[in-house]
Amino acid sequence: MVNLMHRRLSAKLSFLAAFSGAVFLCSSASARSEGATDQGAYIAVTSDCVACHTAPGGKPFAGGLALKTPLGTMYSTNITPSTTFGIGDYTEADFSRAVRKGIRKDGNNLYPAMPYTAYSKMTDRDLHDLYVYFMKSVRPVESTPPKTSLPFPMNIRSSMMFWNILFRNDRLFQPDLSRSEEWNRGAYLVQGPAHCGTCHTPRGFLMQEKPSESLGGASLGSWYAPNITSDKISGIGSWSPENIKTYLKSGHIDGLAQAAGGMGEAVEHSFQHFTNDDLQAVATYLASVKPVRDPEDGNTSRFTLGRAISSADRVRGDQPIRSEDNSNMTGAELFMGNCASCHNFKAEGSRDGYYPSLWHNSVTGASNADNLIATILFGVDRHVSGVEAFMPGFGGRKSDAAQLNDEEIAKLTKYVLDTYGRPQVSVSGAEVKLIREGGAKSPLLALTRFGMAGSMTIITLACIYGVFRRIRA
Ligand code: HEC
Ligand code: HEC
Ligand code: HEC
Structure with missing residues (x-):
């Protein structure tokens, strides 16, 4: 049955060039392990190890990317086969324990910022091929990334033991024999290596994914990973399988959605390199994911709101648009001055679709303004x-392009929502500030104020609560 999850991919290696040609260095390896490295390289791509384990401008897999989490900044580690600085001395069993169980070679727990809760579903065969790839084809990098230091009591790695007891599921992916091979492949990719739920599933108080709302939409700090369940209003139930495939492959469907933030990175490093069969499998599986409805969406899907309206007509005729002083500008003026040159004064985008329409757009139609604010603050680069x-x-x-302050961005965002998107959504300068700074901090951080005894009591209570919830669920 496990074999069913595997495809022979040897004919589809064009994407490997992206890995600095490293894959091709193993020409002396035996034919069998060459197969495993090719296969392993594809598994590394589908599980997007490179996205987190590479710092901006840094060497592949050398670690050092700062991950902003609600508990503080964490740094990814060097996972090149350097014996001094990386995982060169990891055996296959050590590697598999780190990737699937979140336990380092030295026995210490990893934080779940490393998505081992999803990778725990990965098959032995995939782990083997991945290990061979890392050991044989990744170039060792002799450097140490910055160390993660979280505030007490989160800095005690063994506290993750309790968390793991509650939330880590050690069951490998179990194929559903009543479903097709394609569906099972899609379920495996989405739940396991491609770890879509790590971003798209909302989390509870202890930062655990809520299985009952799987893929129901979640805040990632600055960006928001929308509901991608099969619900026709709140999710992507209205998308065709072709839409899903095109979006994952290109990150862009004019009149529907574009990919920026973490999704832009995932498309760039991972999804665009999926084989067509794997994209089809993901689309097939997503169509069957239990619908999750958000009452705030009412009965309008985020993809259908807004229409072409001229913002030029809304600019006060007698006042020229000045770029130095934005403080007195209206929303329409901010739009005409900063956005219309690319997205057009009616926000209909460019004819070739390169600049997307801002109405019939997931970001302006959503029931929260997070992604619109984040796009204005940070832009798109994919x-x-x-x-x-x-x-x-x-x-x-x-x-x-410019420096707009929190109030100006709030005013502009509200104008865009009112004119081209979902006018019910409110926006404040404080919200813009929060998104600029990386999002809300976890209420768990309050623990740091209570000292050892208080923290342990709260953690214990939370665990008991967690166990109780789990038993009932
Ligand atoms: C979402 C980000 C993310 C992704 C994706 C990711 N990792 Fe990690 N990984 C981390 C972080 C962060 C740490 C360090 C966690 C800590 O310090 O507790 C880590 C730690 C590790 C470690 C432990 C190394 C050590 O000894 O310190 C290994 C091994 C590892 N990752 C392998 C992988 C592999 C293989 C993949 C792809 C299958 C992968 N990671 C994908 C974020 C990620
Ligand atoms: C690193 C976090 C992350 C991962 C992993 C991730 N996504 Fe996303 N996804 C996002 C974010 C953030 C957005 C919103 C992007 C935007 O609007 O610019 C998004 C948007 C989407 C959208 C468009 C929905 C809409 O309304 O705009 C789809 C479809 C989607 N993701 C599917 C997936 C699938 C399928 C997977 C796994 C194969 C996946 N995503 C993995 C973060 C992620
Ligand atoms: C220099 C040209 C340019 C300007 C100026 C510009 N945009 Fe964009 N915008 C783009 C491009 C290119 C994309 C990405 C298209 C893609 O993802 O394929 C984009 C994407 C977007 C998206 C979709 C983002 C997502 O994550 O889904 C929104 C919303 C948006 N722009 C709003 C604005 C607003 C509001 C302004 C004014 C503050 C603005 N843009 C100014 C070129 C521009």
């Missing part, structure tokens, strides 16, 4: 098949 989708940010970083 490379797919050699083409760059680039929108500058307006948050005031070096590469940004």
Whole structure:
């Protein structure tokens, strides 16, 4: 049955060039382990190890990417086969324990920022091929990334033991024999290696995924991973399988959605390299995911709101648009001054679709403004098949087009929502500030104020509560 989950991929290696040609260095390896490295390289791509384990501008898999979590900043580690700085001395069993169970070679627990809760579903065969790939084809990098230091009591790695007892599921993926091979392959990818739920499933108080709302939409700090269940209003139940495949492959469907933030990165590093069979499998599985409805959506899907309206007509005729002083500008003026040059004064985008329409767009139609605010602050930068989708940010970083303050962005966001999207959504300067700073902190951080005894009591109570909930569920 396990074999059923595997495809022979040797004919589909064009994407491997992205891995610095490293894969091709193993020419002396035996034919069998060559098969395993090719296979392993594809598994590394489908599980997107590179996205988290590579710092901006850094060497592949050398670690050092800062992951902002609600509990503080965590740094990914060096997972190249360097024996001093990486995982060169990991046996296959050590590797598999780290990836699937979240336990390092030295016995310490990893934080679940490393998505071992999803990788725990991965088959032995995939883990083997992945291990061979890392040991034989990844170039060792002799450097140590910055160390993660979380506030007490989260810095005690063994506290994750309790968390694991509650929330880690050690069951490998169990195929559903009543479903097709394609459906099972899709379920395996979504739940396991491609770890879609890590971003798209909402989390509870202890940061655990809520299985009852699987893929129901979740905040990631600055960005929001929308509901991708099969619900026709709140989810993507209205998308065709072709829509899903095109979006994962390119990150762009004009008149529907574009991919920025973590999704832009996942499309760039991982999904665009999926084989067509695997994309089809993901689409087939997603169509069957239990629908989750958000009452705030009412009866309108986020993809259907808004229409072409001229913002030029809304600008006060007698006042020229000044770029130096934005403070007195209306929303329409901010839109005309900063957005219309690309998205057009009616927000209908460009004819070739490169600049998307801002109505009939997931981001402006959503029932929260997170992704619209994040897009304005941070822009879009996604490379797919050699083409760059680039929108500058307006948050005031070096590469940004302008520096709009929190109040200006709130005013502009509200104007765009009122005119082209979901006018019921409210926006405040405080919300923009929060998204600029990376999102809300976890209420768990309150623990840091209580000292050892208080924290342990709260953790114990929370665990008992968790066990209780789990037994009832
Ligand atoms: C979402 C981000 C993310 C992804 C994706 C990810 N990792 Fe990690 N990984 C981390 C972080 C963060 C740590 C360090 C966690 C800690 O310090 O507790 C880590 C730690 C590890 C470790 C422990 C190394 C050590 O000894 O310290 C291994 C091994 C590892 N990852 C392998 C992988 C492999 C293989 C993949 C792909 C199958 C992968 N990771 C994908 C974030 C990620
Ligand atoms: C690293 C976090 C992350 C992972 C992993 C991830 N997503 Fe996303 N996804 C997002 C974010 C954030 C958005 C919103 C992007 C935007 O609007 O710019 C998104 C958007 C989407 C959308 C468009 C929905 C809409 O309304 O705009 C689909 C479909 C989607 N993701 C499917 C998937 C699937 C399928 C997987 C796994 C194969 C996956 N995602 C994995 C973060 C993630
Ligand atoms: C220099 C051209 C340019 C300007 C100026 C510009 N955009 Fe964009 N915008 C783009 C491009 C390119 C994309 C990405 C298309 C893609 O993802 O394929 C984009 C995407 C978007 C998206 C979809 C993002 C997502 O994650 O789904 C929104 C919403 C958006 N822009 C709003 C705005 C607003 C509001 C302004 C004014 C503050 C603005 N844009 C200014 C070029 C621009």
